[in-house]
Amino acid sequence: MSNADFADIPGTVLFDAQQARRGYGLNQFCMSLMNADNRKRFKADEVAYLADWPMSDEQRQAVLDRDMNRCLALGGNVYFLVKIAATDGISVQQMVGRMTGMDEADYRDMMLRGGRPIEGNRYRHEWLQRSGG
Structure with a gap:
């Protein structure tokens, strides 16, 4: 099965080396939220905090919109994206529920x-x- 074959499977974003490279800055930002001081800085001024990370404008906007499906498409890894949900006080079950509508x-x-x-x-x-x- 090639990577292209996964495009026909609903709800599946293959997190391969290309996606990992694409989402590196986004995922590093997410991991920074494991630190309480970083969470506080992010919540105080999300735009300014995101500007410190090597992310595309589209990735930054997806975070600001809390559009986790878009974050996945832009290279985010769900295991890192849950750090955003946790920062917002949202459980994984709530986050994934929202992602499914x-x-x-x-x-x-x-x-x-x-x-x-x-x-x-x-x-x-x-x-x-x-x-x-």
């Missing part, structure tokens, strides 16, 4: 039932076939 309770209940149903969620091209596209 669900509230926390609906996301939790779905996962307790075994996750998303596989039918119709295996490949993006299935979505196009169902919609007649």
